[in-house]
Amino acid sequence: MVTNTPIPQKGGSLFGSTTINWEDAYKGPNIMWRVPRNIRLNDNIVVREDEIAVFFRDGKVLAYFDRPDRYALTSLNAPIVGGLVKALSGVRQEAEVYYLQKRLFDGKFGSSEPYVFKDPDFGLVSLRVYGSYRWRLGAPDVFITQFVGTFGATSSADVESRLRDQMVILVYSSLGKMKDQGLRVTDLAGQLQTIEQAILGFAPQHFGPLGVEVQRSKASRSTCPTRYRRP
Amino acid sequence: MASAPPTSPADSSSESTSSSVCPTCHAKVPSGSRFCPNCGASLAAAAGGAATNPPADLRQRVDQDRGTLKRLELLIPGYHGYRQGEDIRAADSLLRRQVADRLRNARMAAENARTALTQANRFNDTMELAPLLADLMRIEPKIRSAEQGYSGIAAAIRVGPQQLDKLYEYDYGFAVAADQFAALIRALPIQVASGDYAQVAQTVAAARARLTELDSAFGARMRVVEGIQV
Incomplete structure (x- = not known):
């Protein structure tokens, strides 16, 4: 039965x-x-x-x-x-x-502190990044030790609370690397797909040790002070 | 690939049973060894990987491991066919999971290539890999969770033990194809490391074409096995 x-x-x-x-x-x-x-x-x-x-x-x-x-x-x-x-x-x-x-879960992330982006045209710009990401269980053996054994995590929210800050760091460090290669504040909207691929490229070293796989990441909004939005 | 019958697992029985030599320490190793008992070196690469060393027939393995209860079920009229079918399906499921695992390994190699590209600040080149990775993410679970072959009572097209055997043999062909595909993708991180980005784009294009072929052959698998492909 x-x-x-x-x-x-x-x-x-x-x-x-x-x-x-x-x-x-x-x-x-x-x-x-x-x-x-x-x-x-x-x-x-x-x-x-x-x-x-x-x-x-x-x-x-x-x-x-x-x-x-x-x-x-x-x-x-x-x-x-x-x-x-x-x-x-x-x-x-x-x-x-x-x-x-094993299914995919959708999580959200957002920066609590602004990120200072040095743009050649606008000088120092404070950026805030918000977005969503899609994650799932990558390695059950690692995951169960990291989350279940250590933190007793049961819900996706428990896991996401640990992933969220890591995601923000990952997005910022990816933007930093891209900025060094000439990315400008005004390119952000047009480069979302490349930014996503860069984030996913760096993701395994951040999330692999937790037994988690990030499969999608959309830094859907990056806000900067209003005065920089006008030409 | 849909029309060409895949390599049969029975082909593996014709392999030589003599011992071979370890390419690292030149010690004699028993045939079929995956590691050298003398120096511990992996022999899989030297043997050409699993593509030339196909797995055993999993159907026989499942049959051998039948417990008392399952053996009793085989004696009960009406239960016999169910047990027989279930065991072939179990073997097929084990086989398909290995195919999916090989595609997952290929995806991991492609992801490693993406990581290497980002670390080399080749951000625009990562876009080349994105569609390939998306295809792999779609096809891998498709193979892992594919239908196992079933028809209900008085079905128009019956799926019996004979068709299930054919399904297993058909799926076996994908194990070999997935191996060849994985070998192609494994070259990607090396090409990125050597800075041969034009070659990366070519490999990705070739891999995508092969994956599309594999996908369409897999999509036709039930039709081919049931003999209703027109």
């Missing part, structure tokens, strides 16, 4: 096992979901095309289930045996499953 939420803490069938999947209603903006149950022997998990499941037993990653299918898991939490061991010695095996979403 496929369980509807809430996932039972234990039981679910005569044998004590059940079938678990990540209900759509609970997916939404969540990048990660920890199955709220200590996995029992023969608990089945359903992994869909857009998901990866990570199976931890006694704190160790045993498997990344990246291929859509139904997987039967094993643990010492079996009928009779598991209860007997726990009653006699107090030992209980911790077996956990984390689901991760």
Whole structure:
């Protein structure tokens, strides 16, 4: 049987096992979901095309289930045996499953502090950059250590709060490099696509260590003081 | 490629089984080794990569690993065909994921080339790579999540174990094609590093043409396998 939420803490069938999947209603903006149950022997998990499941037993990653299918898991939490061991010695095996979403998420970024851009025509110009970016899980093994293990992040917003500042730094450093090659304030609007490619070119060194891949970045608005907008 | 039958996995059985020599330390290594047991050097490049060392027939592997429950299912009338079909689909899925992984590796090589271009302040040249990367981002998930071959009850065109076998063999051709494609893309970061930007543009154009070909052949895969391609 496929369980509807809430996932039972234990039981679910005569044998004590059940079938678990990540209900759509609970997916939404969540990048990660920890199955709220200590996995029992023969608990089945359903992994869909857009998901990866990570199976931890006694704190160790045993498997990344990246291929859509139904997987039967094993643990010492079996009928009779598991209860007997726990009653006699107090030992209980911790077996956990984390689901991760592989789909693309849309995030926004904006600079809180202006960036001083030295333009040959206008001199020092204060710029503020706003935009959006599209990211997704790049390396599940790195991601789960960086975000889930360290910060307990569950929602895309938790992850984006860490990515946002990094994005601003990335945009500024890309603009800085392009400025050194002759980019002017007046070129910004016409060069958006090149700026995007430059940002994406620099992105792996910023986001790779977090297990995140940035696939799109639109510095859609860069504002500068009104007096510079008029000819 | 849609009309030409892909290389069959059975071709791999004709490979020589004799031992070879490590190109780094010249020690004898057993045939099929990916690394030299003496010096640890990778032998994949020397062997020409996976293109000349095709993977085993995954269908046999899935069949061998059938557990008791699955073996019992094969004995039950009505369940037999389901089990058989599911196992070929599982093998095909494993195979297609490898094809998609090779395209992902190609995409990573193209992204490395883009990073190298930005670091070399060749910002306008990065625009050459953008359409190729967009194509790869579109095609890779398409292959990874492609339909596995299924027809319901009393379908006009049936998909049985025979068609699923054909589907596996057809998809096998993409493993070889994806390898060749990845080899082409792997040259990009080197071309950028050597400052040969004209060659970069040529490689990108050739890669895009090959990718379009691969995409259209993949799009026709179910029609070809079902024998309804006109």
